[in-house]
Amino acid sequence: MSKTKIDEINRNVYDIKNADNYDFKMEKGLNKQIVEEISKQKNEPEWMKKIRLNALETYNNLELPTWGPDLSDLNMDDLATYVRPKSKLNENWEDVPEEIRQTFDRLGIPEAEKKSLSGVGAQYDSEVVYHSIKEDLLKQGVIYTDMETAVRDYPEIVKEHFMKCVPVTDHKFVALHAAVWSGGSFVYVPKNVKVDIPLQSYFRLNSPESGQFEHTLIIVDEGASLHFIEGCSAPKYNKVNLHAGCVELYVKDNAYLRYSTIENWSKNMMNLNTKKAIVGKNAQMDWVTGSFGSRVSMLYPLSILNGEGAKTEYTGITFAGKDQNLDTGFKVIHNAEHTSSVINSKSISKDGGACTYRALVRVNKNAKKSKCSVSCESLMLDDISRSDTIPVNDIRTNDVEFSHEAKIGKISDKEIFYLMSRGLSEEDSRAMIVRGFAYPISKELPVEYAVEMNNLINLELERKHRINFND
Amino acid sequence: MNNLLNIDNLYVKVGEKEILKGLSLQINKGETHVIMGPNGAGKSTLANAILNNPEYKKTDGNVEFEGENINNLSTDKIARKGVFMSFQLPQEIPGISVLNFLKFAKGKIENKPVKIFEFRDTVNKYAEELNINPKMLERNLNVGFSGGEKKKNEILQMLVLNPKLAILDETDSGLDVDAVKTVSKGIGMYKNNDNAVLVITHNMRILESLNVDYVHILVDGKIAKTGGPELIKEIEKEGFKKYKTTEP
Numbered sequence: 224m225s226k227t228k229i230d231e232i233n234r235n236v237y238d239i240k241n242a243d244n245y246d247f248k249m250e251k252g253l254n255k256q257i258v259e260e261i262s263k264q265k266n267e268p269e270w271m272k273k274i275r276l277n278a279l280e281t282y283n284n285l286e287l288p289t290w291g292p293d294l295s296d297l298n299m300d301d302l303a304t305y306v307r308p309k310s311k312l313n314e315n316w317e318d319v320p321e322e323i324r325q326t327f328d329r330l331g332i333p334e335a336e337k338k339s340l341s342g343v344g345a346q347y348d349s350e351v352v353y354h355s356i357k358e359d360l361l362k363q364g365v366i367y368t369d370m371e372t373a374v375r376d377y378p379e380i381v382k383e384h385f386m387k388c389v390p391v392t393d394h395k396f397v398a399l400h401a402a403v404w405s406g407g408s409f410v411y412v413p414k415n416v417k418v419d420i421p422l423q424s425y426f427r428l429n430s431p432e433s434g435q436f437e438h439t440l441i442i443v444d445e446g447a448s449l450h451f452i453e454g455c456s457a458p459k460y461n462k463v464n465l466h467a468g469c470v471e472l473y474v475k476d477n478a479y480l481r482y483s484t485i486e487n488w489s490k491n492m493m494n495l496n497t498k499k500a501i502v503g504k505n506a507q508m509d510w511v512t513g514s515f516g517s518r519v520s521m522l523y524p525l526s527i528l529n530g531e532g533a534k535t536e537y538t539g540i541t542f543a544g545k546d547q548n549l550d551t552g553f554k555v556i557h558n559a560e561h562t563s564s565v566i567n568s569k570s571i572s573k574d575g576g577a578c579t580y581r582a583l584v585r586v587n588k589n590a591k592k593s594k595c596s597v598s599c600e601s602l603m604l605d606d607i608s609r610s611d612t613i614p615v616n617d618i619r620t621n622d623v624e625f626s627h628e629a630k631i632g633k634i635s636d637k638e639i640f641y642l643m644s645r646g647l648s649e650e651d652s653r654a655m656i657v658r659g660f661a662y663p664i665s666k667e668l669p670v671e672y673a674v675e676m677n678n679l680i681n682l683e684l685e686r687k688h689r690i691n692f693n694d
Numbered sequence: 695m696n697n698l699l700n701i702d703n704l705y706v707k708v709g710e711k712e713i714l715k716g717l718s719l720q721i722n723k724g725e726t727h728v729i730m731g732p733n734g735a736g737k738s739t740l741a742n743a744i745l746n747n748p749e750y751k752k753t754d755g756n757v758e759f760e761g762e763n764i765n766n767l768s769t770d771k772i773a774r775k776g777v778f779m780s781f782q783l784p785q786e787i788p789g790i791s792v793l794n795f796l797k798f799a800k801g802k803i804e805n806k807p808v809k810i811f812e813f814r815d816t817v818n819k820y821a822e823e824l825n826i827n828p829k830m831l832e833r834n835l836n837v838g839f840s841g842g843e844k845k846k847n848e849i850l851q852m853l854v855l856n857p858k859l860a861i862l863d864e865t866d867s868g869l870d871v872d873a874v875k876t877v878s879k880g881i882g883m884y885k886n887n888d889n890a891v892l893v894i895t896h897n898m899r900i901l902e903s904l905n906v907d908y909v910h911i912l913v914d915g916k917i918a919k920t921g922g923p924e925l926i927k928e929i930e931k932e933g934f935k936k937y938k939t940t941e942p
């Protein structure tokens with residue numbers, strides 16, 4: 224995460240496992256007793272327990288998606304939905320138990336906090352173990368805390384927003400999430416407050432045969448602005464782990480929210496995540512996403528442009544290697560006049576990995592004078608990898624500017640020859656080209672993550688010696 | 695040893711098509727060679743074959759550089775031995791600036807780390823001589839460059855990487871008068887008694903300011919004639935007609 228780690232960073236950082244030392248681990252499976260037990264363990268109010276139990280019913284009534292990657296290896300009977308770490312919520316890193324703290328140290332979180340963040344949340348398995356926010360933001364009324372605290376301290380705000388942006392009935396894993404959710408961050412930025420330095424929440428899943436179901440709820444009030452960063456990783460186990468988080472974002476009139484994600488789950492992870500934003504008048508919602516990890520991902524963030532003049536931009540890159548099937552994309556609904564969306568997606572696949580760009584652009588009848596431009600490019604590094612583009616465009620008015628561009632390609636031999644004629648080895652040349660392909664996306668990521676992403680690319684290209692071309 | 699490049703009876707295929715058919719050529723230190731020939735004669739093929747572009751298959755003959763057979767040496771190793779090629783169509787590489795690319799390549803060619811401050815000064819100095827806007831050095835390599843900018847950037851790379859043999863494949867084609875002057879100025883700055891240059895061109899103008907030692911006429915995959923600068927005038931007047939054996 225930090226610049227100084229350029230040369231040492233390697234997969235090990237993500238792969239170091241701690242012993243499965245928990246304070247409480249729910250028995251495997253999913254049923255009413257288990258959901259009630261989670262609620263009891265968390266000592267929650269009755270209304271939240273009701274939401275959970277209703278969601279469980281919805282879950283039982285919904286079918287698995289009939290499209291997309293194969294999910295047949297996922298069996299809820301093999302997973303523990305709640306694992307409470309041996310740590311309470313802390314405000315000082317010193318108070319976080321040694322073993323857990325070391326994990327976040329290795330990931331560079333406390334260091335990044337000192338340098339470039341104005342607040343940090345860190346979740347380990349099912350609970351947040353650390354949360355902090357700078358004094359001056361507190362004074363301006365900014366709230367940044369874990370979801371459990373929010374349920375306890377701000378019940379009215381939570382009731383009004385929780386599972387309202389993402390309805391429980393959306394799909395099976397949203398219902399699952401609502402039934403067993405735990406952890407995650409809550410952010411409220413009051414009217415006209417500009418949070419100039421980002422907040423970051425990091426999610427680490429250590430426990431084998433378990434799931435992580437954190438809930439992130441962010442409200443950026445009128446005229447306010449925020450950059451929120453989300454990171455996630457897990458060490459690799461032989462059996463399936465599940466991540467079914469949910470992110471609900473409310474961007475009020477004239478507000479700005481940038482939501483950056485670097486996802487580096489281990490390759491036994493089923494990542495079935497849901498993210499949505501409701502965007503108000505003249506407000507802007509920007510998504511920046513780098514997806515590298517997981518065995519299967521199904522993730523399609525959605526911006527609903529509800530206010531006149533609302534804007535959204537999606538900038539995302541997906542990198543699928545051996546045994547990975549990453550099905551990602553973006554959805555936007557234009558639901559008011561003069562709204563605009565810019566979608567810029569790239570994918571890289573290698574060693575038999577599969578990337579699918581699955582997207583929806585809907586322009587409603589009332590969204591006259593709107594603009595939408597979509598560009599998706601994929602790069603396949605060999606002949607056994609796959610790349611697909613499945614865009615759905617549902618445009619219900621004529622008064623709209625729409626453009627769509629899709630390219631699927633391979634590294635050209637001409638480019639390799641050009642670079643090699645300047646003394647670069649074939650390996651260096653390929654890495655340089657892949658980085659160049661990713662660059663328009665990586666330059667949008669926070670600096671540390673851009674560095675991390677380049678390192679991940681290098682790792683993925685199985686380089687023996689890592690080089691930083693730009694230093 | 696004075697000899698840099700020695701090509702002996704070279705045959706090269708692209709796909710199923712034989713392009714070079716028994717081409718021989720010697721280049722010594724200090725010399726300036728020119729290759730002229732009709733379109734499709736195999737001039738670019740020769741340049742690619744010297745740098746062992748895998749698309750171009752050598753079926754017979756030898757390419758030696760400084761006495762070593764480089765027929766099957768990988769392109770990067772040939773480059774590190776001191777052979778440079780200026781491309782007819784330079785590739786666009788996003789994500790890395792011209793300056794950082796040059797620094798990286800220089801480090802590879804010299805096989806030692808580059809001192810950034812000194813290096814930057816050197817690059818800036820050459821850029822100024824070539825009328826290259828310093829801002830171009832910060833732009834992504836060749837991305838969105840005009841034709842002229844790309845060619846000047848090739849010459850800049852040649853100057854910075856300072857090879858023993860520079861092969862310039864139509865570096866002057868499609869350039870306006872001033873840019874052609876800049877390119878030949880660059881060649882002049884590069885050239886000394888220890889290195890050599892092989893200029894592939896159609897343009898007589900670029901040759902005026904160069905001290906040409908040998909002119910080769912490449913027709914139908916072979917050197918049809920080698921002579922001095924006087925050959926340039928002849929070609930200008932009469933074209934390649936009399937050297938053509940078969941019509942393509």
Ligand SMILES: Nc1ncnc2c1ncn2[C@@H]1O[C@H](COP(=O)(O)OP(=O)(O)O)[C@@H](O)[C@H]1O
Nearest residue numbers: 708709713732733734735736737738739740749
């Ligand atoms: N990469 C290639 N693939 C197919 N044909 C090629 C390729 N490169 C060159 N050729 C063919 O080889 C012949 C010689 O080309 P080239 O060496 O580029 O000629 P010149 O540079 O003298 O104009 C031409 O007929 C050209 O079409």
Ligand SMILES: [Mg+2]
Nearest residue numbers: 737738782864
């Ligand atoms: Mg040519």
